[in-house]
Amino acid sequence: MIRTRFAPSPTGLLHIGGARTALFNYLFARHHGGEYLLRIEDTDRERSTAEATRVILEGLAWLGLSPDQPPVYQSTREARHVEVADQLLAKGLAYHCYCSAEELKDMREQATREGRPPRYDGRWRDRDPSEAPPGIAPTIRLKAPREGETLVDDMVQGIVRVGNAEMDDMIILRANRTPTYLHAVVVDDHDMEITHVIRGDDHLTNTFRQKQIYDALGWQTPHFGHIPLIHGADGAKLSKRHGAVSVLEFRNQGFLPEALCNYLLRLGWGHGDAEIIDRAEAIKLFDIDGVGRAASRMDYAKLTHLNGVYLRAADNDRLSDEVLAHLATRPELVISDETKHRIATLMPGLKERAKSVVELANSAAFLALPSPIALDDKARALLTGEAKAMLRELAPQLAASDFTIAGVDAVLRDFAESTGRKLGQVAQPLRAALTGTTTSPGIDATLAALGRDEALRRIENAAT
């Protein structure tokens, strides 16, 4: 059975690149009928925070990418990591290194100064343990092969190889007996029976080193797939200055999780001309061979477009709830059962013209405004003396309507025809009076949603 995992470190936020990695792991597992797991890589106790872990879990849940099993916390597996490192030591495949951090730093600096690659020179590799200086806690380093080459057959990058002379003996256990990332990952992926490791290609060179650990242990390596990174709109590596780094920030900005997933899916992966791909379709179509090798840029315009597509297709009640949550934060609005009803009634028309939940909430806000409502500049310009006179003439006729969409529409058309006006000449001043703006859903639906009493009140306020 195929098993994949997403393995973020809780030292920052769940950003968009991580979200896509999770998505690809999820889809790959689902497509092949396998399992998708989560491992929190919290071996760096200094920087790992409970808050970051919470954000990761919440972000994944929001995206619909929660793992099939409870998450594995890497920190709880430390005894096992130490055990494996000691095994390697006992077999002579690893050794104690007594270099201090300063010594290593000097070594690197000198190498860089002399134009050589900064690497550990292996000075403790073959020394006798009796030469160990007293009182110094050693690290454990892997005794890596010095000749030949290490080869990785990557599902995305193809066969990649590097000479073993390019790699130094990596530390697998720190002086304080905690495992390093490279070591812990190998042990955990093995123990969790991960068959396919899909991760960002910033890990590609790590893979060679991990391969050396697998080989030393005599373990079979999983299949690797290194997907290209996502860059900001400016082409540079994604960082905090690119704004919405956390996926939860996208939620705050009014993006729908299914839209974000669809967008992320198409970033670095394609399947013919397919663009609108929901979760079920994605599971059906996704496979690792459709993943490209070049880094891609974040494009908010396209994300926004996709969001509009999903917004229009979204359930009205769900959107009404989302809108209410946004409007609740605005003190000038009155949220009553009446306004909730208005929002629910107008939602079909509202969602037709919004591209984000925030935009949707803004366009629905007029429904929760207490009369008299304020008019924006364009609306005020529309309400000329003539327009006001027209509204006064129209009001009694509207009052007599049943205030259904069809009923209101009929009144408006009759009125326009009998007074020799075009529908637009009637609708626009009316819209200004009702909404305080110049845009809204169809004027008939707007009237019907507001209801007779409130509609007439707003018309009267605007016409006098």
Place this chain on the structure above:
RNA sequence: GUCCUGUUCGUCUAGAGGCCUAGGACACCAGCCUUUCACGUUGGUAACACGGGUUCGAAUCCCGUACGGGACGCCA
């Protein structure tokens, strides 16, 4: 610096030697629709990084150049 790696419209991509006078999507421009704004629809601008090969034929294969990206921690 060393190693790994990438390069098709502004952006995301389709393209696995002839189907390519390079397709789709977003964005942009123009028209249509219209009760405003959206939606929709019609059309348009716009790309194979460059140079050499291989081949009857190359966006597709090979080599080089240029420009990017990533990695080189007792971080993950």
